[in-house]
Amino acid sequence: MSTSGAAETVISVRNLRKEFAGGSVVALDDVNLDVPAGQLLVIIGLSGSGKSTFLRHLNKLHEPTAGQVTVLGHNVNMAKGSELRELRRDVGFIFQQFNIVGRLTVLENVLSGALGRLRGPRYGVLTYSKKLRREALEQLERVGLADRAFQRTNTLSGGQQQRVAIARTLMQQPRIVLADEPVASLDPEISGQVMEVLFRVTSEENMTVITSLHQVELALGWAQRMVGLRDGQVVLDRDAAGLSTEEVMTVYSRLDPTGEKRDEYESEQVVGA
Amino acid sequence: MTITEDPPVAPPGDGTSGSGGGDRLTPPWDRRRIELTVTAVVFGVIALWAIRRTEIWDLGQIFGDGLQNILNFLFGTDVRNGALPPRFDELGEIIDQAIVTFFMAVAGTALAAAISFPLGFLAARNTTPHPVLRYIARGIIVFARTIPDIVFAFIFVRVYTIGPLPGILALGFHAIGMIGKLLADAIEETDPGEREAIASTGGGWFQQMSTGVLPQVVPSFLATVMFRLDINFRSSTVLGIVGAGGIGQLFNLYKGNLRWDLAMGVVVVIMITVLIVEAMSTAVRKSILGADAAREPSRFSKWIEAVTGRSRVTNADLAPASTPDVRDVSTTTGQAVDFDRERLVPPFDAYRQKMAFSALVAAVLVYASYLITQISIRDFFTGIRPQFGDPDPGQLPSVWNIGQRLIPSNLDWWTPLVRSAMFDTVAVGFAAAAIGIPLALAFAYLAARNVSPNRFVYAGTRLVLVLIRALPDLIIVIMLVTAMGLTLIPGVIGLIIGAVGFGGKVFAEAIEEVKEGPREGVFATGASRTQEAVTAVTPQFMPALVGLSLYILDILIRGSAVLGIVGAGGIGALISNFMQGGRYEEVGGILLFLFVVIFTIERISDWIRKRLI
Numbered sequence: 109m110s111t112s113g114a115a116e117t118v119i120s121v122r123n124l125r126k127e128f129a130g131g132s133v134v135a136l137d138d139v140n141l142d143v144p145a146g147q148l149l150v151i152i153g154l155s156g157s158g159k160s161t162f163l164r165h166l167n168k169l170h171e172p173t174a175g176q177v178t179v180l181g182h183n184v185n186m187a188k189g190s191e192l193r194e195l196r197r198d199v200g201f202i203f204q205q206f207n208i209v210g211r212l213t214v215l216e217n218v219l220s221g222a223l224g225r226l227r228g229p230r231y232g233v234l235t236y237s238k239k240l241r242r243e244a245l246e247q248l249e250r251v252g253l254a255d256r257a258f259q260r261t262n263t264l265s266g267g268q269q270q271r272v273a274i275a276r277t278l279m280q281q282p283r284i285v286l287a288d289e290p291v292a293s294l295d296p297e298i299s300g301q302v303m304e305v306l307f308r309v310t311s312e313e314n315m316t317v318i319t320s321l322h323q324v325e326l327a328l329g330w331a332q333r334m335v336g337l338r339d340g341q342v343v344l345d346r347d348a349a350g351l352s353t354e355e356v357m358t359v360y361s362r363l364d365p366t367g368e369k370r371d372e373y374e375s376e377q378v379v380g381a
Numbered sequence: 382m383t384i385t386e387d388p389p390v391a392p393p394g395d396g397t398s399g400s401g402g403g404d405r406l407t408p409p410w411d412r413r414r415i416e417l418t419v420t421a422v423v424f425g426v427i428a429l430w431a432i433r434r435t436e437i438w439d440l441g442q443i444f445g446d447g448l449q450n451i452l453n454f455l456f457g458t459d460v461r462n463g464a465l466p467p468r469f470d471e472l473g474e475i476i477d478q479a480i481v482t483f484f485m486a487v488a489g490t491a492l493a494a495a496i497s498f499p500l501g502f503l504a505a506r507n508t509t510p511h512p513v514l515r516y517i518a519r520g521i522i523v524f525a526r527t528i529p530d531i532v533f534a535f536i537f538v539r540v541y542t543i544g545p546l547p548g549i550l551a552l553g554f555h556a557i558g559m560i561g562k563l564l565a566d567a568i569e570e571t572d573p574g575e576r577e578a579i580a581s582t583g584g585g586w587f588q589q590m591s592t593g594v595l596p597q598v599v600p601s602f603l604a605t606v607m608f609r610l611d612i613n614f615r616s617s618t619v620l621g622i623v624g625a626g627g628i629g630q631l632f633n634l635y636k637g638n639l640r641w642d643l644a645m646g647v648v649v650v651i652m653i654t655v656l657i658v659e660a661m662s663t664a665v666r667k668s669i670l671g672a673d674a675a676r677e678p679s680r681f682s683k684w685i686e687a688v689t690g691r692s693r694v695t696n697a698d699l700a701p702a703s704t705p706d707v708r709d710v711s712t713t714t715g716q717a718v719d720f721d722r723e724r725l726v727p728p729f730d731a732y733r734q735k736m737a738f739s740a741l742v743a744a745v746l747v748y749a750s751y752l753i754t755q756i757s758i759r760d761f762f763t764g765i766r767p768q769f770g771d772p773d774p775g776q777l778p779s780v781w782n783i784g785q786r787l788i789p790s791n792l793d794w795w796t797p798l799v800r801s802a803m804f805d806t807v808a809v810g811f812a813a814a815a816i817g818i819p820l821a822l823a824f825a826y827l828a829a830r831n832v833s834p835n836r837f838v839y840a841g842t843r844l845v846l847v848l849i850r851a852l853p854d855l856i857i858v859i860m861l862v863t864a865m866g867l868t869l870i871p872g873v874i875g876l877i878i879g880a881v882g883f884g885g886k887v888f889a890e891a892i893e894e895v896k897e898g899p900r901e902g903v904f905a906t907g908a909s910r911t912q913e914a915v916t917a918v919t920p921q922f923m924p925a926l927v928g929l930s931l932y933i934l935d936i937l938i939r940g941s942a943v944l945g946i947v948g949a950g951g952i953g954a955l956i957s958n959f960m961q962g963g964r965y966e967e968v969g970g971i972l973l974f975l976f977v978v979i980f981t982i983e984r985i986s987d988w989i990r991k992r993l994i
Binding site: 167169193194195196197198199200201203205206207208209210211212213216220221222223224226228229230231233234238241242245257258273276277279280 | 405407408899901903907911912913914915917920923
């Protein structure tokens with residue numbers, strides 16, 4: 109099922125099920141997936157199909173209702189304390205809303221990616237060693253923002269903020285990068301640039317990447333493997349090579365003829381309201 | 382020399398130029414960073430001076446003799462009875478007085494609301510009929526806020542003698558400072574469009590106010606009034622110390638007889654009633670503003686809510702970072718409601734029933750406060766009659782008379798003694814802030830439900846904060862003065878305790894407002910809980926921390942100004958002495974001085990807030 113059959117499996121998901129609101133919403137339903145090292149995998153699917161929920165299980169931002177998640181040899185379900193920190197350090201996560209700390213300088217946001225390697229809290233750029241600061245600046249250079257190092261992050265544009273978030277993730281020196289619709293808040297042109305940066309730097313270091321993405325053309329251009337989710341179930345799992353746009357679009361075809369869709373967060377939010 | 386458009390070229394090696402930014406690893410010394418550093422150093426130096434002057438650094442004095450004296454005071458010695466355990470010999474009388482005190486607070490708050498309402502419209506830039514009226518109204522508001530209620534009480538007791546009436550008037554006048562200011566600010570923040578819409582249909586000024594402005598400010602006004610009722614009740618419990626009625630008078634009586642066990646019984650009743658009133662005020666505010674309406678119920682929420690007035694929420698599984706805040710959901714639903722198409726009156730639904738009921742309860746409470754405190758409207762008007770020259774012997778002076786005599790005719794009051802006392806007052810406030818604010822911050826991280834390690838720590842810390850806040854600062858200071866003697870130390874300790882109670886609560890609430898997204902981003906890098914609290918929570922909370930800290934400093938200096946009334950030194954001691962000696966001009970001079978000092982500190986705070994946040 110994958111081109112690099114010989115590579116070690118870094119992510120293994122077995123019978124993953126996730127319910128919200130005490131079972132009234134099933135976000136993931138019996139998901140199985142194995143990801144070999146170095147693969148670039150793109151998840152597609154409608155809003156509410158469970159893409160974010162799936163990704164958030166891989167570094168324990170969510171806990172499964174049932175099933176088994178193994179990442180880099182860690183049993184994610186059981187990981188906590190220092191084991192969870194170690195796992196998260198190896199698994200970078202890029203968020204749709206960037207999730208950078210807006211009031212901090214760009215450099216300090218990037219430096220916060222090194223916290224997993226450090227003991228104790230840090231406040232202010234100068235509380236990090238010169239070596240780490242230099243490293244952070246190099247990561248900023250890779251995403252093209254070195255000249256912004258001491259600007260407040262919330263003064264940057266959306267695309268620039270997401271590149272800061274990518275630099276922060278690189279600062280973790282991760283083995284896996286998860287990206288949850290990293291460009292959904294950006295316009296098409298900026299989206300292309302940001303994805304380009306993300307794919308270039310992760311392939312340079314042979315990182316395993318799983319990203320959810322709505323831009324099918326962009327996905328087909330870079331992905332080695334495509335996975336489609338609908339209603340929490342895997343409905344497509346193919347090598348990207350030779351896959352046509354039409355085949356991919358079947359994942360997006362709506363079963364509901366009214367075409368009314370619910371936002372996935374909204375469906376997770378409504379709790380006994 | 383010719384003037385060019387080109388920016389000046391930075392000297393080589395300066396490093397502040399933008400192009401060199403790619404290489405440098407330390408933040409540039411830009412204007413903001415310099416200002417921030419200078420401000421921090423100045424405040425640090427003042428704090429050190431304050432700590433030295435108040436001798437609060439002398440730990441031997443506090444933990445050696447001081448602690449022994451406090452223990453002796455609490456548990457007694459061979460020759461003296463201790464304050465513990467509290468005794469409730471006249472519980473009936475204590476409870477009666479607690480009820481009177483509550484209704485004093487109701488009457489005072491109602492008075493303040495009634496005066497603040499028109500004053501707020503006069504003081505708001507966008508609704509004032511004339512700029513001159515606006516300055517007068519703002520002036521009254523600032524003056525009312527600056528002069529502590531206990532000082533007002535002092536003055537009114539001269540006019541109306543001992544009883545609840547001077548207390549009510551003191552609470553009422555001082556509270557204008559807060560209610561009037563918040564109302565004026567709320568009016569200035571209203572959407573001008575709604576008012577323009579009324580104006581463009583041909584509506585007059587009063588119509589624009591009632592239809593275009595009022596609906597926008599009513600919820601916040603009511604919430605402010607309810608909050609002030611809570612604050613006024615706390616204040617009213619100690620006004621009796623200067624004879625202005627209520628349960629404080631009973632405390633003073635027992636204290637005068639050196640029956641500290643009985644006085645302690647009064648303190649226990651004060652704490653319990655303060656907790657009850659706070660819970661009531663919180664519940665009503667929540668109901669009016671509809672906050673927390675959409676919160677998820679849980680096993681612990683009822684219990685935690687009982688302790689803290691808030692329900693538990695955080696469940697990472699329920700709230701992905703990018704969702705809108707659930708609390709924004711309003712109480713009124715958008716659903717269509719049936720109504721009588723003939724009579725066309727709005728249906729008396731649950732919301733309207735609640736509002737009508739609340740209004741009825743408020744009216745009953747205000748009327749009951751008139752009956753229960755037994756104040757006389759005639760006395761009130763007698764007290765404000767115009768009266769010129771010195772009153773006849775045996776006749777009470779009027780408010781006008783005292784007001785006139787408070788105006789200093791010369792600078793005789795400007796003595797080294799007054800200046801030194803003012804330095805003491807400022808030092809006590811600063812020292813308490815320097816020690817109390819960091820302590821409050823430590824409590825706040827444990828008491829913020831989104832950052833606290835677990836819900837038991839959260840509930841425990843909240844409980845401690847609530848109990849600390851239920852104990853009026855002034856009563857702590859009275860007991861510490863009795864135990865430790867007449868130095869500045871009891872005042873500083875009392876204010877530190879007050880700062881922890883108040884600061885812990887407001888800091889925690891600000892921390893709870895922090896956005897979850899950046900926190901998740903930092904957690905996802907593998908940061909520990911402590912690292913995340915420092916890197917993701919603290920920067921987001923920093924503007925609130927600075928703003929609230931300056932506000933707390935302001936409160937502490939105002940609080941420190943009255944501590945002398947109970948023997949803890951500073952300007953309050955002079956006010957108290959001169960007041961009792963009838964030396965009104967000197968009192969007036971000191972109040973003017975106090976006004977200038979507090980007003981200056983407020984201006985400086987404002988400047989810092991604007992520049993640095």
